[in-house]
Amino acid sequence: MAIRANVSFSQKHGQPDFGSVGAGCSLEFELDTTLLEKDSTALREQFDLAYIACRQAVQQQLTPFEQSEGVLSRAPVHSNTNGRKRPSRPATQSQQRALWAICNNHALNLEAVCRDEFDVPAADCLSISQASSLIDKLKNENSVSGGAR
């Protein structure tokens, strides 16, 4: 027997002259019922991975609008969308995957770590260099204060 799961993620970026551009991604997939009954951590991990995949797909669609030349180049270096600041060159998918894996292995809450270390709500709000330094730090430490689940 399977559980049908539905995960969706959408994001909107402000553009010059009160414009905006948005993208969304939905995933529907099936999971084994035993996960719900016996392994809630693994179930949560499946959802986390699905959200990461959706978020990355959405960001990939929105990236050209942030970095194109011309009118859009007048946009500020940090676009502020619904209170979420995103750097012009956000952490790569590989870095986000690595952060997720490290936090998962050390039973840390990635979002809490991001908030504690850089005052951002999620890994996709880190810059490439912030993500690099966070990966190095987490790899060298067994735990991060305030970041535990």
Place this chain on the structure above:
Amino acid sequence: MTIGNSERLPVIDHLSYSSVNTYRQCPLKWHFRYVEKIPEEVIGSALVFGSAVHSGIERHFQTLLETGKASTTEQLLEAFDECWTSFDTDLIKFGKGDDTQTMRELAKKMFTTFQVSHFANPKGNIVAVEESMRAEFVTGVPDVLARVDLAVQSGDELVLTDFKTSRSRWSADQAQSQAEQLLLYANLAGRVLDGKQIKLQFAVVTKAKTPQLEVHEVSLDAARLDRTKAVFSRVWDAIKSGNIYPAPTPMNCFSCGYKTACQAWNG
């Protein structure tokens, strides 16, 4: 089946180096693969092998990024096997004397060579492993989607590496002649990743009894980049114009997975 006019243009969301190259080799093959999305009748073992070795290398660098430790050869072979079995193995067409087992043994030797090379332990921070990048490359042409095998940042320098498997060693000239793909990646990465200076290189490991791994640096050549942009632009013009036709050559047709569809095609 042909794309005769603008009303019948295929929906092409993006291009890639590979798709443009396929079009240049055989427009009909491009049409079958990217427009009609016809499953291939056979898959060349070299393609499957290259993908599976890539998966092992990807596993190595992603593990290095996550743990700071290198993977074992067994772990790389595990990634190799996972990728290999993701293909429909009944469709794989092997070369003379090859089979699944001989190719796995060859992969093991290549991984061992790779693991002891300097390339396996790059200096600096790994920032991207098999990273997809999508951006405009040429105005008026769909976005280009690229997958960078490895990006390492060291100070102000960003080193982009494309990993290749090859029957024989590459010469410096050969590396330079293959530079179009890396120049395209550099152009996209310059906008997506950090790095004031971009260095481009191929890491080539040979499929020999005693594999060798060599790194070939490729120079950033603005004129060559412009030429690559012109190629993309002209290929897109040709696609828009509906220029779909078979381009038979012994090399193109020998391992082509669309022989039946090609023979049935009548324009």
